[in-house]
Amino acid sequence: MxxxxxxxxxxxxxxxxxxxxxxxxxxxxxxxxxxxxxxxxxxxxxxxxxxTPDQAQKFWPLYNEFTAKRRDLSRRLRQLRPATTDGLSDQQIRESLNQSFVLRQQEITLEKDYFERFQRVLSVRQVGQMxxxxxxxxxxxxxxxxxxxxxxxxxxxxxxx
Known part of the structure; x- marks a missing residue:
């Protein structure tokens, strides 16, 4: 194998x-x-x-779900980052930064949630290796x-x- x-x-x-x-x-x-x-x-x-083959069968659908959600959050975060702040008001900059903090917190929450879910399929060592x-x-x-x-x-x- x-x-x-x-x-x-x-x-x-x-x-x-x-x-x-x-x-x-x-x-x-x-x-x-x-x-x-x-x-x-x-x-x-x-x-x-x-x-193992058994782990792979359970892991990959879960991992694909996780990466799709993580990719979506990253895409949304990139869209919030302006190329320049020259044309933005202080309030717009503040709102953009606050929205990015919310998305970054969602990324952390997502990772913590999937850390728990991955441990149902893999050992904690394998999750760390992943x-x-x-x-x-x-x-x-x-x-x-x-x-x-x-x-x-x-x-x-x-x-x-």
Whole structure:
């Protein structure tokens, strides 16, 4: 079983790595790229938190529900952040900041709720490993995208145009 999961993980990760290059070349549609990235994420998390088949069957629907809610809150939070405050009154800025505090509190509440729900399926150690594995996966994807040909060497490079 462990060999299967490791093989699945490696296959999905290798399939997802050229996503940035394929995008630059126009080779894959956005939805296909997202699907491949999602498959790589599933394989990565499955291996890192050592899910059993029974756990995986219960975990993934719960995790997908959690990430959809978390993604929605993040999207709403981003929409509240103005590009500039120049045209806003002090009251508008205050209201925007207060709304962002409410959304951030909702994120914390969501995480606490799902922490409890995840523990019904996983051990507390696996839940902790899940949070770490999510960050590691994101870092790995960002690192690979940043290292693709044609990308500036650092975030500041290419901004002087």
């Amino acid at each position: 462990k060999y299967f999961l490791r093989s699945l993980f490696l296959f999905c990760l290798l399939a997802a790595l050229p996503l940035a290059q394929a995008h630059a070349q126009g080779g894959l549609r956005r939805q296909e790229r997202l699907s491949q990235l999602e498959n790589a994420r599933i394989a990565y998390l499955t291996e890192k938190i050592a899910l 949070a770490l594995a999510e960050r590691q996966f994101t870092r790995e994807v960002l690192k690979r995208v940043a290292n693709r040909p044609g990308m500036p060497a650092s975030p500041a490079d290419g901004l002087d145009d």
